[in-house]
Amino acid sequence: MISTRLNRKTSSVRLEKGTSPGPVKELLRLSAPYAAPLAIACLCVVIVNAAYLVQPLILQRVIDRFLIGHAVPRGLDSIGGMALLYLAVSAAGSVFSYIQALLVARSGQNLIHHLRVRVLSIIQLLPLSYLDRTLPGKLITRATNDTSEISDLYTDVVVMLIKDVLLLGGIVYVMLSLSLKLTLVSFIVIPLIVFLVVYIKNRIQKNFYHMKHFIGKINGFIAESISGMRVIQIFRAEKEKEEQFLELNGSYFTTTLTQVRLNSILKPASDLFQNLSIAILVWYGAGKIFGGSLQIGVLYAFTTYIKQFFAPISDLADKYTSIQSALVSTERISELFREQDRLEAPEEGLPMKRLDGTIEFKHVWFAYNDNDWVLKDVSFVIEKGQTAAFIGETGAGKTTIISLINGFYRVQKGEILIDGVNVNDIRLTELRRNVSVVLQDVFLFSGTIRDNITLGDDIDDENLRNALRASCAETFVRELPGGINEPVTERGGSLSAGQRQLISFARALAHDPAIFVLDEATANIDTHTEKLIQRAVDNLARGRTTLIIAHRLSTVAGADIIIAMKNGRIAESGGSAELLKRGGYYAKLLEESRSHAAS
Ligand SMILES: Nc1ncnc2c1ncn2[C@@H]1O[C@H](COP(=O)(O)OP(=O)(O)OP(=O)(O)O)[C@@H](O)[C@H]1O
Structure with a gap:
């Protein structure tokens, strides 16, 4: 049910299945809407640079023409005029620098926004088989870090690179046009500056x-320790954990000190x-x-230009590493975009608004990993409105059967029919709207109780109240300070x-499914709650095909x-009654539980 709701919400971002242009093309396409503002930003950069370059030339003119040459001032060509020009x-330079910064920042934020929505819409449609093999942290990085890195590449890096170059x-050019010899003298030391900056920046990176x-390890360690705090305290593992943390923190401390040292050495x-x-x-x-x-003003201008050399070289060294990490991020995001061909297509397939709920497995063979069969030649029929209980030892394949009914995986052999239609042919949104699954480990989102029941669907108050009553949740929800609007952490x-x-x-009742699937909780629940749950299950099962992993x-x-699985x-x-008479697996289980109760 959860996945059904999420899939439906992605409709705001259209994904064209089957059209997967190359990664570079794809990224170019993404940045296309920002081409105009970025081009204007580049134009601003040219003006800002020109302002930088012209300033020393104005001062050079003032020194050589008026202070030394004692030229007769004429209009703008005077010390006052030059001062005004310098100011202008x-x-x-400042105004265009501001416009450029604003354009770049806006385009960058827009691009991040667009990319994040796109990445999330793809993640939501990824088949479960992909998510099985991908760590959540990896996907979180795609939606956060990688999108920022790509946005930086398009905006900050590209624009600033143009500016620095x-x-x-x-x-x-200006140095050469002022004096070739002085330029050559300046370049005796400039390569040393370049070498020094690039070397130190490289080490800093x-x-x-x-x-x-x-820092990633420290965050992970703290997160794990907080979620596992009970186990740590129960087994008195605080000291051990503290020592592990000390070691990690010590390494971070050393690298931070190195960073401070390198940063402090660079400028001096x-x-x-x-x-x-x-x-x-x-x-x-x-001497000249x-x-x-040689004129004094030219020498002055050269000293200023040498000082101006440092900032762009330092920036370029930074940009080089930013480009490298942005390229890695581009490849990672493109990899995700390439999954587009394999995405679930929730709106494709046969429209079957309301299912009756007859389920048939016909010689189904299924493996998560090739030929490692988890289900072997499974066949059964559950008629509309019937309740079926799946029993069997752990790992027998009970949960897998449910995942297949929900269309999370495709079977390799045989077929699964719902109301006589192959499950692969039914439109996914409608299949999942008709199947409500309650898992052992219930997942609630942060929000209110109401949000967690409706999951964004339009369910009116009366239906909500009925759902709460039939699920026996009404009493405890009423006693909460905020009632149905009580926040859920x-x-x-x-x-x-x-x-x-x-x-x-x-949640399941409010969505009125044709098929209800329950993976019964194994955890101990007090007898009162167990009775409530049983009543809720009976209410849910009424008039619906019900599958219970019992x-x-x-x-x-x-x-x-x-259905006993082995x-x-x-x-x-x-x-x-039939199975008891047969005296097989089920009869044995029942016998065992009776003798257990007697002892
Ligand atoms: N996502 C997965 N990827 C690979 N193998 C899996 C996956 N999920 C389950 N399996 C394997 O498939 C087999 C059947 O698992 P399944 O969860 O269906 O068993 P189950 O009968 O529901 O067990 P339990 O009663 O413990 O929940 C197990 O061997 C399990 O290790």
Whole structure:
């Protein structure tokens, strides 16, 4: 039932099944809506760079023409005029820098938003067989980190890369046009600065990965310790856990210190080289100035340009690593996008609004992993409105049968018919709307009790009340301070196991399924709640085909048909009286439970 609701909510994001362009094409397509703002941002970058480059030239003119050359001021061509021009150029640089930052940030956030919705819509339609082999953490990273990295690539990295490359090119061009010799003198030290920055940045990045690794481990450790705190306390494992944590935290501490050291060394070291370069320039330039072949203003402009060199080189070193991680993220997201061909198609197949609920398994063979058969030649018929109880040892294949009825996996051999139609041909949304499953481990979402029953469907108050009454949850819900609007904490931690079961029955009843499937809880529930649950099950079973994975023989005795599973095969099946007479597996189980009760 849960998956049915989620699938239906994805309709806002259309996925075209079967059209899987290559990853690069796909990503280009995704970024297409932001092409215009990004192009404008690049244009802004050109203006900002030009402003940077022009400023030292204005000062050079002021020094050489007016302070040294004593030229006669004329209109704008005066010290005052130059000061105004300098101000106007800086102001234009600031304004366009602001516009560029805004455009980039907006496009970036829009792209992240779009990508996240897209990733989630794919995750929701992934077949269970894919989710079985994929750790949840991996998919969470796709929706969070990877989307941000890709957005950074398109916006921050690409735009800033253009800005840095243009600025560096511009500086070299202006330097060359001012003085070839001085440019060559400057370039004695500049390669050293480049080498130093790239080397230190590289080490910073490598160390950053270590920090990320350890912080991930620390988070995981804390999360696991909190969820397993009961076991830790029961087995007095606090000391052991503390020691493990100390070790982890120690590693993180060391990497953080390395990071601080590297970061603190970068600026002073590159300042040292910059100053060395300026000293060489001044020493060389002074000789030329005295010889009359160089103007003071040009030397001044060169010292400014050398200082301007540092920021883009430092940025470029950063961008290189950002591009690398963005490429990894692109590949990961594309991998997920490629799953599109295998996604469930909830709206395809035969429309069967209301099922009658006759279920037939015809020589079904099924394996989760090739040829490792979990179900072997399973055949049975459960007529509409009947109650069937599945019994058998653990791992016999009972839960698997339910997953197949719900269309979570496809069988390799044989067929499953519902109302005479192959389950693979029925439209998934309608199949799942007709089948309500209550699992042993009830899953409640954070929200209210009402949210957890309706799961976003339009169910009116009267139906809700009826569902609560028939599921025997009405009394305890009424006693809650917020009643049906009482908040439920994550996974329903604020409710008892029995209460969670009753809420899940209400959820099933409110959706009025044709087929009701119950995986009975094995956990001990007090006799009062057990009676309530039994009553709720009886209410749910009325007028519906009901399948129960039974762990209590009381449930089994009331069933129309009992199907005993053994090692993936049906060991025996039939009514309770018939099976007792036969004296097989079921009779043995009953005998065992009676002798257990007697002793
Ligand atoms: N997602 C899966 N991927 C691979 N193998 C699985 C998967 N789910 C179940 N199995 C295997 O299939 C077999 C049948 O499992 P199933 O859960 O159907 O048994 P069950 O009869 O419901 O057991 P239990 O009473 O313990 O719930 C088991 O051997 C199990 O290890």
